[in-house]
Amino acid sequence: MSNTDHDPLPIGQIPVGEILGRELDSRGWSQADFAVVLGRPTQFVSEIVTGKKEITRESAAQIGAALDHTAEYWLQLQDQYLLAEQQNNPVTKGKLDEVRRRALLNRKGPIQLLQKRKILTGKSLDDLEAEVMELFELDSLDDEPGFAAAAKRGNQGENISVLQRAWVACVRKEARQLAPESKYSAKGLRKLAAMLSTTLMTSEDFAKLPELFAEVGVRLVYVEMLPGGKIDGCAMYVDNYPVIGLSGRGKRFDKVLFTLLHEIAHILMNHVDADRMIVEDLDETHEGEAEREDGANTLAGEWLFPEGFPSVPVRISGPWVDQVAADLGVARIVVVGHLQHHKRLDWRTTLAKNAPAVDAALSGWK
Numbered sequence: 001m002s003n004t005d006h007d008p009l010p011i012g013q014i015p016v017g018e019i020l021g022r023e024l025d026s027r028g029w030s031q032a033d034f035a036v037v038l039g040r041p042t043q044f045v046s047e048i049v050t051g052k053k054e055i056t057r058e059s060a061a062q063i064g065a066a067l068d069h070t071a072e073y074w075l076q077l078q079d080q081y082l083l084a085e086q087q088n089n090p091v092t093k094g095k096l097d098e099v100r101r102r103a104l105l106n107r108k109g110p111i112q113l114l115q116k117r118k119i120l121t122g123k124s125l126d127d128l129e130a131e132v133m134e135l136f137e138l139d140s141l142d143d144e145p146g147f148a149a150a151a152k153r154g155n156q157g158e159n160i161s162v163l164q165r166a167w168v169a170c171v172r173k174e175a176r177q178l179a180p181e182s183k184y185s186a187k188g189l190r191k192l193a194a195m196l197s198t199t200l201m202t203s204e205d206f207a208k209l210p211e212l213f214a215e216v217g218v219r220l221v222y223v224e225m226l227p228g229g230k231i232d233g234c235a236m237y238v239d240n241y242p243v244i245g246l247s248g249r250g251k252r253f254d255k256v257l258f259t260l261l262h263e264i265a266h267i268l269m270n271h272v273d274a275d276r277m278i279v280e281d282l283d284e285t286h287e288g289e290a291e292r293e294d295g296a297n298t299l300a301g302e303w304l305f306p307e308g309f310p311s312v313p314v315r316i317s318g319p320w321v322d323q324v325a326a327d328l329g330v331a332r333i334v335v336v337g338h339l340q341h342h343k344r345l346d347w348r349t350t351l352a353k354n355a356p357a358v359d360a361a362l363s364g365w366k
Contacts, residue, residue, distance in 0.1 A: 013080065013081050013085075014081065015081055016078040016081055017049040017050055018049075018051075020049055020074075021049045023067060031045045031046055031049060037066045038059075038063070039062075044059075054082075055074050055078050057071065057075065060072075060073075060075045101129065102125070104141050105125075105129065107162075108141065108166075109132065109136070109162060110226060113166075113226060114166065114170075119135070120135070135169050135170070136169050137169075137172075147172065147277060148160050150236075150275055151165070151168065151234075151277050161230075163226045163229035163231075164230075164279050166229075167223055167225065167229050167234075168236075168245070168277070170223045171221045171234060171243065172236070172238055175219045175221050175238045175245075176238060178219070178366075179219065179239060179241060180213070180214040180215075180218060181214060182214065182216065182217045183217050184217030184218065184241050185216045185217055186268060188216030188217070189213075189216045189242075189268060190268055192212060192213070192264075193261060193265075193268070196257065196261065197257065197304045197306075197330045197334060198328075198329040200253075200257060201330075202331070203356045203360065205361075206361035207361040207364055207365075209365070210365050213244070217241055218243070218244060218267070219238065219243045219244070220244050220246070220365065221245045221365070222246050222247075222363065222365045223247065224363070225247035225248065230249075230281045231247050231280070232247055232255075232282045232283075233260070233280065234263070234278060234279045235266040235267050236277035236278070237272060237273055242267045242272070244260065244263045244264065244267070245263075246259060246260060246263075248358065248359045248362045251357040252333065252337070252356070252358075253333045253356040253357070254336070255337065256358050256362070257304075257334065258282075258300055258304065259282060262296050262297065262300045263278070264303075265296035265297075265299040265300050265303075266278050266296050268299070269295055269296065269299065271296070305328055305330070307328060309324075309328075309338065310324060310327075312339065312344050316339065316344065316345060316351075318351060321335050321336060331356070333352070333355050333356055337352075340352065
């Protein structure tokens with residue numbers, strides 16, 4: 001009866017050569033006899049039977065044809081035994097355990113990128129595991145970061161990505177390093193927000209922001225965006241005080257300023273608390289977020305131009321932009337950015353040439 005349709009594999013893990021030897025014995029064939037059947041040298045059969053040579057796809061097909069089995073049967077027998085041997089090998093088992101541990105770490109965050117940024121500095125796996133657990137505030141690597149769920153609720157069902165949650169973890173870690181000395185004051189934060197657009201006139205002015213926010217009980221943190229993270233900022237509570245994280249994405253003065261005002265609005269409008277946080281890419285909108293985001297954008301816009309924005313002429317010139325900026329008491333690029341956002345100016349306009357960047361000032365925040 002042919003075994004071609006069904007090749008049952010033995011339960012025990014026996015070397016495939018030993019199984020082949022037993023098969024030949026049951027048929028009364030010598031190794032030399034079998035070599036003739038295969039059209040191979042006797043040494044070839046001997047090396048397979050004694051385990052000195054592994055069965056290849058070609059030889060498995062030949063052996064299967066000679067013994068009325070499939071090629072898969074003999075390849076599976078060999079793989080089954082070799083995998084069992086590998087699993088029982090202490091050295092191999094140790095290496096595989098390390099692979100599993102590294103894979104688990106990389107499911108938590110972009111480990112290599114965090115190492116490159118020197119956020120993670122451990123040299124051994126044990127050290128790295130301890131650092132990752134500390135960064136994400138985990139009791140076990142089998143746990144998921146608690147803020148992942150908080151961000152999901154804050155973003156109306158949108159999942160937070162691995163890159164985003166790693167960035168948020170860095171913001172939270174930095175926020176815990178230095179709590180604001182003053183108690184949080186919503187009134188003080190609102191007053192500060194209303195004066196930011198007329199206070200920040202140059203990129204260097206951003207350097208003093210952490211101190212101003214600390215005076216109203218808010219921790220301001222800069223963590224450079226992780227490549228591919230697509231994140232502008234976040235708002236959350238850490239140890240019962242509000243925290244605003246900025247990524248500096250885009251680096252441009254007006255974009256970072258609006259992101260900051262937008263996150264302040266989320267805090268003052270009670271969109272975040274100890275159980276909810278917001279992690280967002282302001283270039284994108286998500287269904288179900290319109291009311292909350294529109295509210296934050298509207299309030300941020302009011303702070304950006306407290307006296308309102310003048311009527312825009314059909315033809316916008318550099319001198320007109322300069323005059324509006326002077327009349328409103330804001331940086332020129334803030335006016336240009338507002339016009340670009342409302343599609344009155346093209347994003348490639350020469351009026352935005354040499355737009356000031358603030359990444360140097362942000363990188364100095366401590």
